[in-house]
Amino acid sequence: MEFFRNVNVDWLGKKWYFLGFSLIFSVSGLFSIFFWHHIPQGVDFKGGTKVYVQFSSTPDVQAVRHALDAAGLHDAEIQQISAGPLNSKSNEEVIGLPQSQTSEAALDAGRAAITQALASGYPQNPINPSQTQVEVVGPQVGKQLQVQALKATLYSLAGMLVYLWFRFELIYGAAAVVAVFHDTLITVGAFSLTNQEITLTVIAAILTLIGYSMNDTIVVFDRIRENLRTQRRDTLSDVVNRSINQTLSRTVLTSGLTFLTVLSLYLFGGEVLHGFSFALVVGILIGTYSSIAVAAPMLVAYQNWRAARGKAAVLPAGKKK
């Protein structure tokens, strides 16, 4: 069986469509980040209390809110958890308290307040203590985790840039990093647009997709480097197009299969992994797209720019293997 045999698509000819597509997604993500939902941060980063409770039967959100209001917890966020993609409601809810109602001095207060409020204000539907999950993060740790997440993302980008510089040329590394940055931006934008919280595990997912998107890009670049060495008479655009077409089968297959595993994680992985798998579902689609539509055209654009300035017109074929 074979899906892609002798594909011959002029990818670079479509670069303006790609640019438009990327711009629409990045700009709408940026718009949401700056003017709408901003970057929704989980308790990991912004601090606060988050209690995950399971009721004996499907809870009535209004009754829960009443119980919390009666106990003075007015700013509580209540979120019903869906049991799976197919059934809409479950017995589980996430109740969040913002930082203002918890403090480093009384970290435990939030948890106790919520469980007591539910016990007294909603006694007809008791919660199951062994199914309870509590996350309480003080402002100090929240800040430290923010810095840590930012550092991890930037350093891993820098690490890859250096490796690609060493293996190929600086422009390859730069193009790959731009493509990956584009993916990260769009993924974070997707979290902002859908108003889903970014937690520590989501950061892990974003770092994974950085690696993944980088993979796709490297596979294409490897082929470009190889073809540049053997097909010196062709124009760079032809070589890049051919390289993309030659690796297309692999790109689609791998992305498709990985997408399959990630999708299974998204559908069956449960609430805790939801944000994680959402990031990967979005990231793998966008990461595959970006290696074809962002990284490769950037190489060609760079060559045209050099040519326009009257410098050597050919893209360096990369360092030796």
Place this chain on the structure above:
Amino acid sequence: MQKNLTGKTILILAILAVFTFLAFGVPTSWNAQGIGAGMLNPIKVAGVSLREGIHLGLDLRGGSHFVLEVEVADALNASTDNDVARVETDFTKAGIKGAVVGKTDAAKHPELITISGISPDKIGAARDVLTGVTYSNIYDLSSNPDGSFSLTMKPGEVARIEDHAFQQSIETIRSRVDTLGVSEPVIQEYGLGKYEILVELPGVDDPARVKDIIQQTARLEIHQVVGEPYASESAALQALGSIPPDEELLHSADITQGANAADEVYLVKRVAEVGGSDIRDAEPSKDSTSGMPDVVFYLTAAAGDRFYDFTKANIGNKLAVVLENKVKEAAVIRDAIRDQGNITGGFTQQTASDLSMLLRTGALPASIHYLEERTVGPSLGADSIRQGVISAMAGMAAVMVFMLIYYRGSGINADLALFLNLIILLGFMGFTGSTLTLPGIAGVILTIGMGVDSNVLIFERIREEIRAGKVAATAVEQGFGHAWLTIIDTHVTTIVSAIILFMFGSGPVKGFAVTLSFGLFANLFTAVFVSRTIFDALLNKRDRGAALSI
């Protein structure tokens, strides 16, 4: 072109055997489970041995996770307080009178001692005392124009005391948690901030009591009381005007518990006669007159001698037993006491035995507070495992079926490599005793994805070579050769990001980075070396021109 593959095959089988053993640890589990279950159920046995070798993270087994911070300034204050007392004693010995020794800003500058009010003719003598070895090793001395002195603790000494307090806090918390009987607790330095401790208590899903016990400094001190108690702090200030630097006010009630508690304010000497480290032993007991629960404590020999001298010289004066900076009890010294004392007042059986345990395990050298708390209910953890494993297996099954359909005969090859990859990954984790967290399971799933990628890269390349008209053996050779470079590049970049994740990540993120890195290394071996060997073995059996099922 026949290749000799015996060596490679033996190597692969050996690695398979070693990692299977590391992952499942065969012999003992087989027996125990076989007898217990009445029959052998290999899947169950495998599951049990897996659980024994690979530690499950708190998110999977349920439990509590805390990050707490040690207020190391407390320890610094305690140390400088002692030196304040020592300076006073040394001055008395040297005949310097009227000097005021104290700390002007204990909250912000616990390392600074100021000495003022020395009469001009004694300044030289005072300087001689302060430049003595006892102080000059620890403090930098500076004299101010108004004839006062400042002792500033040297930065090295400050760091030493803070570090010591931090390490001692870890030890104390560890011994307290051990007495509580929590199995496999983790108590260690937490790298994110300074003086932070990570505490992980598997299986503890209602941590209120444990948290309380960990947090109590259990600092028991005996101070000399000056004068009679006051009704409130303002009354005390009114009566006294200002508090001398070597004395302080202590409440008898927990003022954070609300204002209506009966409270008395005592003026006591700042420096304790007996400190936390002087306690040798403690046990719950009953008060001989009232029969209420109380706590008896015993002092070490040296402290007992000191205390004996002190009480003998102060018969008729008052002593205060101070616990956690609150006056628990104040009594008149009737007789010289050597090494035994008791604390009464408001204990239940439980609090009395908790307090004796705390006194036995030693006081925390500094107070601590909680920065972060995460608790996962045990059955929630079990749900997570099930969901994670189900999705991992569903994903893997889908991928394997697809590889068989798309690459036919060679699909078996890829599936074998994937399977071996998983075994090596599990064995590695079992061997290193690493912790499997929920994101770790996700890491396994991604490893499967990367494994597939390597196979796809190689197979697509082989197909290309065959299309270009090469015979099977050459196509395999060149397919692997070309794909190898790409695989190296993709793996190195991913490993780079996994390592950075490990360095900057904490907790769950770290678990993810570990499984991903292990998986990637395993993948380099299985997708390239093992897969290649299987291809060569197949080709060896056939004619040179035979077609390859790919």
